[in-house]
Amino acid sequence: MNYSWRKFVIASFRHHLLGNIAVLFGVMVACVSITGAFVVGDSLRHSLAGIVEKKLGWVESAVISQNMFRASLASSMDGNIQPVLLLQATIQFRDESDSLVSQASGVQIFGVEDSFFKNQAGFRNQGAIINSILGKKLGLSSGKQIVALLPRQTDIPRESFLGRKNDLVDSWRLSVDSILDSAHPMNVFSVSGGVEQPLNIYVKLSELQAKLGMAGKVNVLLADAEVNSKQFEKMLGLEDYGLKLSSPEGRAKKLITKLDRNQDGVLEKREYQGKIADAVLRDVIQKYGERISSKSLEKYYSENRPYLNLEADKFLIHKEVTQKAFQAADRAGLVASQIQVYLANTISNAKDEIPYSLVAGVDDFLAERIGLNLKGSSGEYPLVLFPWNDSPFQLKDKKIQLSFFAPESVGKPKELNQVFVFSGISSGNGEVLDPDIAPDFPGITDRLTLDSWDPPFPYDNKRIKPRDEKYWKDFKTIPKAFIRLETAQKLWGTRFGDTSSIRFYAKDSGAVSGLMEKVETELIGQLSPESRGLVFKNLRQNMIQASQSGTDFSLLFLGFSFFLIASALILVGLLFQLHLERRLSQIGLLLSLGATPRLVRNLLLYELILIALIGSLVGGFCSVFYANGLLYLLKTTWPDKTLQSILELHISPRSLVIGGAITVVMAILVVFRSVGKISRGSTLALLRGEVRDIQSSSGAGYLFWFFGGTGLVLVSLVLTMIPKGNNHEIRALMFFGSGGLALIGFMFVYLSFLMRVKKFVIRSGGLIGFGFLALKNMSRNYSRAMLSSGLLASAAFLLIAVEPFRKDPKTEKGLNSGTGAFSLVVKTSVPLLVNQQDQSFHDFLADGLAGSLRGDPQKARNFAAELNGLLSKSKWIPLRYLPGDDVSCSNLFAPEKPRIIGLPPSFMQRGGFVFSAINGKGDSPWNVLQVGAGIIPAFVEKNTAEWMLHTGFGKVFNLINERGEKTEIKFDGLLQNSLFQSEILLSEENFLKLYPSHEGYSMFLFESNDQDSPRLLELLEIALADYGVDIQKAEELLRKYGAVENAYLSMFQALGSIGLVLGTFGVAATLIRSVWERRGEIGLLKALGFNNWNVQSLFLLEYAILLALGLGIGSGAALFSVIPLEQSSWERWWMLLMIQLGMFLFGLMVCVISLWTIKSENIIRSMRKE
């Protein structure tokens, strides 16, 4: 048979085309909303991936370390591996008079070889290549002179007592060789993600190495392919771990090389006089004569100093490395021995003192080996003195005091004292006569006289007496005193290490030199490349992953479009139902001809699927334009304007298919119930085309709804009056809750009114009579009236109700607010070593002003005085700051390595800010961070935890510490709308446990009054210009963070408004349905003499009341709750109310158009319901 159900469905579809097109429109809108959201997500992900591709250029994988290692490793590997030295710098453009024209901080300076640029042109002349972004920012062109301010490199930790606290920056004058074109593949090169366009400067690697004193060293390797990291790690040597192992012969050769000026392999007297300790020289000369050959010296070393010596570049060896060294010694069959050397400012007894003396802490093995009696009673600290003729100390001096600077300090170092028990005098010869016990320290160990020392700590050479100089001449760095190793580590141990050297001795007094390679191999085998960042990682993969794992904008926009999608689907349901109801008799006929309800349901669904498929196809096509519109909305509302240039439309066929499929499924689900219901209806009723019309109810129910509704409104009123405290979110939630209750309450009262109104008797004519008739008509099907009004009311309420969630930093003042009463947030790219307890910061700033204003010293002094005055009226707190990925919601990339802040005790004592949740009680919630044992406690901004880190209150989170190890932290507190939305907060103590090498403070919070704040900002910018300063007002920072949430709210409101528009179309659809249902009534009214306008205005009045009540109840409920809230800006509220009014007028207009068909209805046909 040719005729089939397929043909029937197609014929039905074509016949009812107009009705189907209306349903199709609803499906299309739903598809556009859903698919559009997916396309936005795709576009963002694609755009971010595009940024990664642009940033990486030819680079595929990389080693990125905080520590320096050998550049020669690059050439030892297969493939194209580029050695790179990468630092952050500040670049200044100064004019001929050396006045500052422009400055950029946070600039990436790359020391590279020519081959870095691959086939593109590299360095043409001497000078620097800068990228187009930096060139534009500073207004540079080829040939211009710039000054690069680089962080001065030092091996010695600056916070150790031997570290220099100032002289942090080195300036380097360069000329601009060329400026990269914006299309150059390496123009925006960066090894970190993010949408920001980097500021880059490229210099020759060798020149940068020379400038920094880092010859042969780099901290980055770049590869254009994936690299087997294990192969690379096998090539690492101790030098790459910052360690150096020397044999006796090696140390001898080093000394020869250092002193042998004529390079003849023999040291003459004039070459070594004064440079080697006389006591040692006497010994050597006695054995080998005055002309000391290299071989002799090597023999002397191997006989008298028969140990391998391990030292660290950073002067101190970390505990973990010490542990591994001992393990390596054990495996190599050697004995290891630790030494901790320190400098005492004073060694004194009751009567006399000697200044600036080396003291060595030795372990039991070495003490025994070199004959030191360091056994003492418990609680005592024994001390053995080295014998020298001019020593003022005698055995009868029972107590000896050491004075020394604290081993770790920022700012001015503090002097500490410790009393020891004088327990003896050591031998004056043998292995104790070994100046190599102290590691080299330029400025101290290389000086010919004590007087010529140039130490980094406060030093008074007036204290030096001739006997002290004599000691230096005779013994150089041979310690004046020896104490127990444990005591030395207790007094002088630091987070950087507590051992200055480790010696490896042969067990059987044999030669150790032959075992050096074995020790080295064993030790390297124990060390972890991850601890030094010496691992090749697939940079491209990681960055792409981060770009794809950020905030899911598909889901976000689906959420924003919720109302739009809901309205569209409701419209589909309404229109399809209307469409069906016009064909009820046909459905009845099919049933009467023997079709089962299931068959009829399926036929109707097939027709719907056909409509949905076409609607989804059209919707999918249109979604591209819609998505483009959404992208424009995103670009204009997003606070970071960089997004405007990078966000591009990208269409993925997969998303179009998924969006279309979801739409089809949702459309079917929406109509499934009503289709099923109709197909199971009474055949006769369907044949007659009957639709259930009048709703019956008893009068008794209305009182319940009335009093129930009134009660809810009163509860809402009470809730609005309750004080809500400072927590912004709790306030907004309570508003939402009370507003919601008011909304439901008003709706209940509305329902009670509708239930009651049918009992009214119309006694008057004119507008009042019409009005009552309209109300009675509404009450015929009050559930439909409630649904229509309720949807509009909910939409109107939500659009206004989200407004209090909008962030307004003007309201954030005071200690317990988002700013914590701070006015300025200062960051420097070079950490500063300053102390709150002393004047170090003031001095530092004065020096900074002098440097920045070097052309006008008087101005610098005036500014310094003014700045001191402002500082005396302000409070400031320095914070430890570990740079990394921004974890705030403004970062579109998933953070891999979050920024961390270490809070000092002074911050935690001060307190302040607002908490969303805190685990702990007591005066200050910040004390929770100071918990020492167990998992490290941390705080983070609530939104950051939820949206960026995908964690929550009380949850454990993994951080990677300095040694590349995963460390658990627990979020014991969540902050609410704080200044710290980009970072995770730890106590300073815990921060330094995780990142012990981190030094100085690079974030500062200032609390000053509104009057002083602007000038303070200006002066700080000048004073800290050389340190890559970036200052933001606290209020502006909060505004920036709030702008992201506000952007989301704006997008939600914009899309919600479109949903509301669609909602008014839905109301019009119910109006059309109502007109159709009541066509018999229309015919009768016309037969009774109502003209067209009378009939139209009756319906119009009915639906105007419906619209007005819906929008009015929603807006009213929202405003009812918001009035008690403090709001600094009422403009937005008025704007939202105007939108509601606009919706009302628009809805009326749509109704007027929909009622046009009444005009043409034939009276008789209407009455016959044809």
Place this chain on the structure above:
Amino acid sequence: MSLQVQQLCKEFFTESGSVKVLTGIDFSLDDGASLSIMGPSGSGKSTLLHILGGLEKPSSGNYLLDGKNPLDGDEQSLALFRNQKVGFVFQDHHLLPQCTVLENVLIPALVSQTREDPETWALDLLGRVGLSHRMTHFPSELSGGERQRVAVARALFMKPRILLADEPTGNLDRKNAESVMDLLIKLHREENNILIVVTHSPELAAKFPVQKIMQDGVLLDQGKN
């Protein structure tokens, strides 16, 4: 007897109380018999037809076709009964506007394809109602009488045992009414089915050998013709 109705009653329940529409209906008919029923509006004539056509169920009583109650059974068997055993002609023709004349006749075959070559049979029926030349036309292109003829052809398509017509000529003018009624009777005789017609017109009712009157839900004899 092929069709038997015994003490059939139908009651509707409303808010105002129950309404007895049919009371103790009794009659029986053989194949080839026909019956007209007249009566005032609201007397229950259409309700009786709806029950006989499987569109309603009685409140009590028996309805047997070939000794079996066709209304016993599930929704599926009831649908099958309506499809294969009953042909219904409504006052309002209820032709599907989206289907051609031929397709309207073929609709019952879509439900259960029991006939071989249904199109030939449909064309034959259309020829017998005088509309084979309009088979590709849509209902909107036909007159009232022509539409009703198509409805008659559709009702006969499955060769039903019972042919029911509820005021089939109610919307037609006198000439068309007579023509459609004559057609109905002719085809009934040709197919030898049981024909029951409800009509307001005494002239049309008189064409039937058996005429009954429905009064207040009770079926009374008019008298034999």
